[in-house]
Amino acid sequence: MYICPMYSSELLKGTLKTIVLNLLKDNGRMYGYEITQRVKDLTGEKIQITEGALYPTLHALESQGELQTEEVFIGKRVRKYYTLTEKGQSTAKEKVNELVDFMNTMKFLLDLEPRTGNG
Amino acid sequence: MYICPMYSSELLKGTLKTIVLNLLKDNGRMYGYEITQRVKDLTGEKIQITEGALYPTLHALESQGELQTEEVFIGKRVRKYYTLTEKGQSTAKEKVNELVDFMNTMKFLLDLEPRTGNG
DNA sequence: CAAATATACATAAGAATTTTAGGTATACAA
DNA sequence: TTGTATACCTAAAATTCTTATGTATATTTG
Numbered sequence: 001m002y003i004c005p006m007y008s009s010e011l012l013k014g015t016l017k018t019i020v021l022n023l024l025k026d027n028g029r030m031y032g033y034e035i036t037q038r039v040k041d042l043t044g045e046k047i048q049i050t051e052g053a054l055y056p057t058l059h060a061l062e063s064q065g066e067l068q069t070e071e072v073f074i075g076k077r078v079r080k081y082y083t084l085t086e087k088g089q090s091t092a093k094e095k096v097n098e099l100v101d102f103m104n105t106m107k108f109l110l111d112l113e114p115r116t117g118n119g
Numbered sequence: 120m121y122i123c124p125m126y127s128s129e130l131l132k133g134t135l136k137t138i139v140l141n142l143l144k145d146n147g148r149m150y151g152y153e154i155t156q157r158v159k160d161l162t163g164e165k166i167q168i169t170e171g172a173l174y175p176t177l178h179a180l181e182s183q184g185e186l187q188t189e190e191v192f193i194g195k196r197v198r199k200y201y202t203l204t205e206k207g208q209s210t211a212k213e214k215v216n217e218l219v220d221f222m223n224t225m226k227f228l229l230d231l232e233p234r235t236g237n238g
Numbered sequence: 239c240a241a242a243t244a245t246a247c248a249t250a251a252g253a254a255t256t257t258t259a260g261g262t263a264t265a266c267a268a
Numbered sequence: 269t270t271g272t273a274t275a276c277c278t279a280a281a282a283t284t285c286t287t288a289t290g291t292a293t294a295t296t297t298g
Binding site: 129132150151152153156170171174175178193196197198199 | 274275276277278279283284285
């Protein structure tokens with residue numbers, strides 16, 4: 001039984017930074033691959049962040065001073081852990097508030113009844 | 120007193136078709152400029168659809184058979200009214216369902232408490 | 239132990255969508 | 269008559285993501 005189609009990918013656009021910042025806010029520190037798997041697991045595979053989108057985003061957030069990195073060796077492999085900077089913490093809150101506000105606005109816009117008798 | 124900043128435009132990405140289809144579903148028929156003004160009014164200027172984004176989207180939806188047009192002269196000016204085709208009506212419902220589902224998934228993803236004691 | 243899969247990083251070409259910036263023209267208000 | 273609103277349109281550039289590819293180590297499976 002096939003249940004969970006992914007969303008048509010357009011919807012995800014613009015939410016990636018918010019997702020990343022918020023996951024790091026809740027989880028302290030995470031590495032890239034872990035983020036992709038966590039999002040996949042938590043959403044029942046409905047949202048799948050591709051590495052081609054994630055890694056450039058992580059690099060951008062780092063260069064903007066939102067994230068800082070810490071490299072840890074796991075055997076012979078390097079794993080790059082990301083944590084929020086102070087700036088990143090406030091940005092995370094702003095982004096989440098903005099997204100919640102946006103979603104409420106969208107619901108209002110979409111749930112509207114046909115306007116009869118008031119316009 | 121300045122209250123209502125627009126959303127950082129990234130969030131809007133991917134929602135334009137859904138907004139257009141749903142407005143037409145609720146309002147029967149509308150023309151392009153009307154859509155921009157309606158969205159602006161209904162959202163307190165938080166969401167502003169630019170004409171550069173809207174018109175190409177309307178043309179695309181029409182060429183995909185989601186919309187049909189009707190030209191009406193207002194004085195010397197042509198006004199292009201858009202209405203949903205049958206295909207457009209079912210697409211509108213699908214798109215709205217998809218967006219609502221997506222927003223619920225996002226809220227779940229963002230409202231998560233730090234996971235302590237279960238991993 | 240060989241092969242396949244999973245982990246883990248990364249970049250780059252191309253696609254899709256939007257912004258920004260223009261263009262045209264009529265209608266109306268100051 | 270000058271500015272603003274209405275009403276359509278297009279195109280270059282920017283943004284963001286997908287798809288495809290590359291590299292390498294670790295683990296599982298036959």
